[in-house]
Amino acid sequence: MNKKITLDFLPPGTCGKILALTATGDLGQRLMDLGFYPGVEFRVIRNAPLRDPFEMEMMGYCISLRRQEAGFVEVEPL
Amino acid sequence: MSGRVLAALAGQPNSGKSTIFNMLTGARQFVANYPGVTVEKKVGYFSQDAAKVELVDLPGTYSLTSYSMEERVARDFILDDNPSVVLNVVDASNLRRNLYLTMQLMEMDIPLVVDLNMIDVARKKGYEIDDAALSKLLGVSVVVTDGKRGKGREELRELLARSSDEPGRASPFHLDYGPLEPAIGRLQRRLSLDESLKDRCPRRWLAIKLLEGDENALALAKNHASHWGELADNLERERQEYERQFTLPPAQHIAFKRHEVSDNIARQVLRVKHPGMRSVTDRVDAVLCNRFAGPIIMCAVFYSLFELAVNQGGRLAAMVTPYLGQAQAFLENLLPAPGYMHEPMITSLSSWFMTSVSALLVYIPQFFILFALVAILEDVGYMPRMAFMLDRIFKRFGLHGNSTLPLILGGIYVGGCAVPGVMACRAVPDERARLATILTVPLMNCLAKTAFYIMLVGAFFPDHQAGAMFFISTITLIMALPIARVLTMTVLKGRETAPFIMEMPTYHLPTVRIVLTRAFERIWIYIKKVLTIVAAVAVVIWALLQFPGVSDTQKADFEQRGAAAFTKFEKAIAGMPLGKAINNEGDLMALFAFREDYRAEKAAASGNRQASKGVDAKFEATNPVFFDAVKHRHSKAYKAFDRLRKARAHIWRERQQARINSSLLGRAGKFLEPVSKYAGFDWRVNVAMLSSFAARESATATFKALYGIGNDGRYVGAAMRNSAGGIPITPLNATALMLFMALFPPCLATIIMVRVATRRTMWMLFGFAYPSVLGIAVAIMVYSGGGALGLSGWQAMWVYYGLALLFAIFMGALPVQKPTQRTKPTLTKGAYIQ
Numbered sequence: 067m068n069k070k071i072t073l074d075f076l077p078p079g080t081c082g083k084i085l086a087l088t089a090t091g092d093l094g095q096r097l098m099d100l101g102f103y104p105g106v107e108f109r110v111i112r113n114a115p116l117r118d119p120f121e122m123e124m125m126g127y128c129i130s131l132r133r134q135e136a137g138f139v140e141v142e143p144l
Numbered sequence: 145m146s147g148r149v150l151a152a153l154a155g156q157p158n159s160g161k162s163t164i165f166n167m168l169t170g171a172r173q174f175v176a177n178y179p180g181v182t183v184e185k186k187v188g189y190f191s192q193d194a195a196k197v198e199l200v201d202l203p204g205t206y207s208l209t210s211y212s213m214e215e216r217v218a219r220d221f222i223l224d225d226n227p228s229v230v231l232n233v234v235d236a237s238n239l240r241r242n243l244y245l246t247m248q249l250m251e252m253d254i255p256l257v258v259d260l261n262m263i264d265v266a267r268k269k270g271y272e273i274d275d276a277a278l279s280k281l282l283g284v285s286v287v288v289t290d291g292k293r294g295k296g297r298e299e300l301r302e303l304l305a306r307s308s309d310e311p312g313r314a315s316p317f318h319l320d321y322g323p324l325e326p327a328i329g330r331l332q333r334r335l336s337l338d339e340s341l342k343d344r345c346p347r348r349w350l351a352i353k354l355l356e357g358d359e360n361a362l363a364l365a366k367n368h369a370s371h372w373g374e375l376a377d378n379l380e381r382e383r384q385e386y387e388r389q390f391t392l393p394p395a396q397h398i399a400f401k402r403h404e405v406s407d408n409i410a411r412q413v414l415r416v417k418h419p420g421m422r423s424v425t426d427r428v429d430a431v432l433c434n435r436f437a438g439p440i441i442m443c444a445v446f447y448s449l450f451e452l453a454v455n456q457g458g459r460l461a462a463m464v465t466p467y468l469g470q471a472q473a474f475l476e477n478l479l480p481a482p483g484y485m486h487e488p489m490i491t492s493l494s495s496w497f498m499t500s501v502s503a504l505l506v507y508i509p510q511f512f513i514l515f516a517l518v519a520i521l522e523d524v525g526y527m528p529r530m531a532f533m534l535d536r537i538f539k540r541f542g543l544h545g546n547s548t549l550p551l552i553l554g555g556i557y558v559g560g561c562a563v564p565g566v567m568a569c570r571a572v573p574d575e576r577a578r579l580a581t582i583l584t585v586p587l588m589n590c591l592a593k594t595a596f597y598i599m600l601v602g603a604f605f606p607d608h609q610a611g612a613m614f615f616i617s618t619i620t621l622i623m624a625l626p627i628a629r630v631l632t633m634t635v636l637k638g639r640e641t642a643p644f645i646m647e648m649p650t651y652h653l654p655t656v657r658i659v660l661t662r663a664f665e666r667i668w669i670y671i672k673k674v675l676t677i678v679a680a681v682a683v684v685i686w687a688l689l690q691f692p693g694v695s696d697t698q699k700a701d702f703e704q705r706g707a708a709a710f711t712k713f714e715k716a717i718a719g720m721p722l723g724k725a726i727n728n729e730g731d732l733m734a735l736f737a738f739r740e741d742y743r744a745e746k747a748a749a750s751g752n753r754q755a756s757k758g759v760d761a762k763f764e765a766t767n768p769v770f771f772d773a774v775k776h777r778h779s780k781a782y783k784a785f786d787r788l789r790k791a792r793a794h795i796w797r798e799r800q801q802a803r804i805n806s807s808l809l810g811r812a813g814k815f816l817e818p819v820s821k822y823a824g825f826d827w828r829v830n831v832a833m834l835s836s837f838a839a840r841e842s843a844t845a846t847f848k849a850l851y852g853i854g855n856d857g858r859y860v861g862a863a864m865r866n867s868a869g870g871i872p873i874t875p876l877n878a879t880a881l882m883l884f885m886a887l888f889p890p891c892l893a894t895i896i897m898v899r900v901a902t903r904r905t906m907w908m909l910f911g912f913a914y915p916s917v918l919g920i921a922v923a924i925m926v927y928s929g930g931g932a933l934g935l936s937g938w939q940a941m942w943v944y945y946g947l948a949l950l951f952a953i954f955m956g957a958l959p960v961q962k963p964t965q966r967t968k969p970t971l972t973k974g975a976y977i978q
Contacts, residue, residue, distance in 0.1 A: 090393065092211050093643045098399035099207035100645055101241050106403075111426070115435045116536035119545075121648055125240050126269075128425070128648040130532045132539070135643045 071143065073136035078120070081109045082141040089138035101125050102139060149197045149308045152221060154249060155233030156242050157204035158649040160261045163291035164233050165201045166657060168301060175665070183217045183570070192305035199304070200227070208248045210360035212573065219360075222252055223345050229255045229307035231300070236266035236273055236288075239414055243406035246282070250317050253346040257303050258286045264293070265650070270418040278413045283315040292655065321352070321401050323390060327382045328352060334378060341368050354379050355386075355394040425650040429529070438533055445526070446557055449517055454559035454594065457510030464509055468502045473744065481737065484729045484792070485706040493686055500682035501675060507591050511561060512667055518552060519662035523654040528646055535644055540956045541625040542632030544577035545644055551581070551621075554588035558617045562586045562894040564666045566901050576639035580628040582901050583911050586890030587624040589617060596844050596885055604878035608938055615941050620886050622948045626955035627918070635910065677893045685835050688809040694802045702799045709791040716784035721769045735785065738767060739774045809834055823884065823923035824877040833884070837892060843885070875937025880927040883944070887919035
């Protein structure tokens with residue numbers, strides 16, 4: 067299995083595309099409900115003053131999430 | 145077009161749902177709770193074309209799963225209460241994501257009306273939406289509104305009122321789940337064969353939910369299916385088969401498909417005219433969430449909350465206080481007046497009651513300012529930014545970014561109230577963090593504690609007032625954070641945690657109406673909960689301080705001393721005009737009443753020489769003899785009366801102390817003395833602390849009386865130490881006392897809110913027990929430890945501060961455990977990352 071890039075590795079300013087979600091249950095559902103699904107393009111906007119959580123934009127709105135949770139989102143940088 | 149219509153309002157958070165709710169129902173709103181849960185249920189009414197519409201505001205949710213309480217509540221209401229229509233508020237500027245909820249609502253087979261709200265924001269963003277096309281695609285009516293400006297109100301009202309005429313007309317729209325359709329079909333057929341399950345809820349909806357693995361849907365099927373075992377096998381097979389064939393769990397496929405269809409619809413109806421413009425929100429956030437400027441601005445916001453609410457609000461409160469005093473005096477006048485030695489019980493109880501209640505009413509101006517300012521921050525959209533910036537710190541202590549609001553309301557610096565603070569905890573999605581927040585909010589500095597600190601600081605640290613206030617204002621958070629961490633590592637261990645995924649809404653100007661409504665709502669909670677509970681407890685505390693009362697011999701002794709003073713007075717005034725005027729107790733009480741009235745009118749006229757002279761003239765005309773005794777300091781009559789008054793006050797005070805001494809509460813205070821003396825508290829402090837459980841503000845008053853802190857705020861206790869013989873108060877003592885007060889168990893109103901918010905008596909008892917033990921332990925450590933080291937109160941303060949800070953840093957540095965996930969944790973993460 068080749069190494070996949072997850073959302074928590076992207077620095078502010080980068081854009082990307084969601085490939086897959088590896089979380090199930092509560093977290094998986096929350097991510098899906100907020101619009102994380104394969105094919106969505108996004109942009110990482112900024113980190114919180116203490117670097118975690120971070121803010122990103124997708125489908126025209128902004129959300130913030132912790133890096134820990136972002137580790138369950140596989141992405142492809144654009 | 146007549147009769148009653150039950151309509152529900154559904155929508156995602158930040159879709160302007162409450163604006164629409166207010167727009168439709170106006171002032172006719174009521175707040176209740178959904179049965180069995182703490183989710184707030186708002187109901188409003190309006191009449192339109194002879195129909196009376198009852199509109200229920202469902203909680204704002206992104207989806208309708210059974211993972212969160214809000215989502216379950218919204219879903220159950222739609223399924224069980226059978227509203228004739230559901231009004232789905234959709235944020236037009238965020239159409240694609242909002243349609244995701246619409247897809248789910250339509251699956252529930254209910255008549256739906258889509259409200260395309262915030263059209264103004266969408267237009268500003270350069271969006272053009274074809275609402276007619278949207279209506280056609282979805283097969284439901286679509287109304288375009290701009291809730292802020294009340295546009296679209298009539299159209300919506302008419303549609304809702306008319307909905308009862310066309311019952312059960314659900315949309316023909318059918319979301320095609322593609323490769324999952326065969327499985328849905330098979331399951332649906334199975335469900336239709338089950339007699340007891342088939343009419344309980346829409347079959348297609350249930351089939352989809354079962355394939356999703358939705359907990360509540362599974363429970364529903366399990367409880368009602370006639371052959372659950374068979375159905376469960378069937379379901380499991382379908383799910384496994386699908387996952388094997390398409391390498392995607394059905395739950396993900398279902399959600400992805402909903403997004404895909406929403407995206408498709410959005411593409412067809414939405415046209416972006418001028419994209420790529422950087423939004424105002426983004427530019428504002430570049431400053432407000434900036435690594436350096438962000439925290440500084442946040443501190444400034446905290447400080448202005450404190451400055452405006454506590455300091456400026458305090459000035460406002462000081463203006464209100466005299467009126468409250470006058471109202472109380474007026475009411476007390478209606479009660480039977482006390483005699484020379486006899487105090488009617490009803491009068492004493494009523495005064496106590498009114499004093500307790502007005503002590504709380506005084507805070508209303510401060511609370512109103514605080515709540516309004518917090519509501520502005522909420523409405524503008526700054527709260528999520530605070531959560532964003534603070535989450536990292538809070539997470540280290542087992543709390544959550546969303547714990548910010550409850551802690552602010554509770555008094556994160558100084559000046560708050562734990563009651564609304566605990567109420568606001570329901571916004572914390574993570575169960576463990578929510579409980580930890582509920583249990584630590586009472587440690588914040590509420591306004592009543594603040595008054596107590598100000599008194600002690602003024603009396604014992606006159607040279608270091610600012611420093612001592614800074615100490616106590618910040619030490620509470622420094623203590624609360626590690627306590628929260630300890631709680632999450634011990635009693636709250638294993639509780640469910642939730643991910644921190646939060647929408648950052650766009651900023652917008654605050655709406656006066658929403659801000660005022662929210663502020664009034666919180667004030668109302670305060671008035672209702674605090675006053676009813678405090679009023680009830682005030683009566684109980686009064687009784688505990690009153691009974692069983694002084695012994696008969698003591699009573700006779702006081703009576704006799706009173707009589708002796710009266711005889712002495714009579715002798716002194718014999719032969720004077722006053723002597724002729726006063727022949728019995730009734731005459732004497734008339735003199736007392738005359739003095740009271742005179743003083744009251746003089747006080748009212750103070751500052752105005754003309755009016756003041758008028759009062760003198762009036763009273764002299766009414767009764768020149770009495771006037772002489774209350775006005776002319778050098779007259780014999782004045783001196784005699786003055787001696788009598790002082791003697792009487794002294795006897796009353798001693799009788800009061802004797803009564804407290806032998807009262808149930810007094811005995812409890814003495815009972816605790818063997819332990820509390822190590823913290824420097826004698827039984828009188830214990831009594832004050834016990835009685836403050838009803839309402840903290842009474843501690844300040846009881847204290848001033850017991851320890852002789854004068855009106856100038858100076859400690860005169862050493863000179864006044866009386867026969868009761870207590871531990872003299874030193875600054876070290878005061879430090880221990882302030883820290884005890886900071887940790888002291890929440891007042892009764894808060895305790896009850898903890899019960900309401902956690903729905904467990906166990907947590908209520910725990911929330912009472914742990915701060916009591918901790919409080920006394922810290923006080924003993926400071927008093928006995930500080931005493932042994934020969935520290936002054938001021939030194940002990942900072943030694944303790946350093947220790948607490950070290951402890952907080954230590955607890956924060958402990959590694960944080962990985963989040964737990966609900967339902968089968970089939971995580972695949974660790975396998976290839978890290």
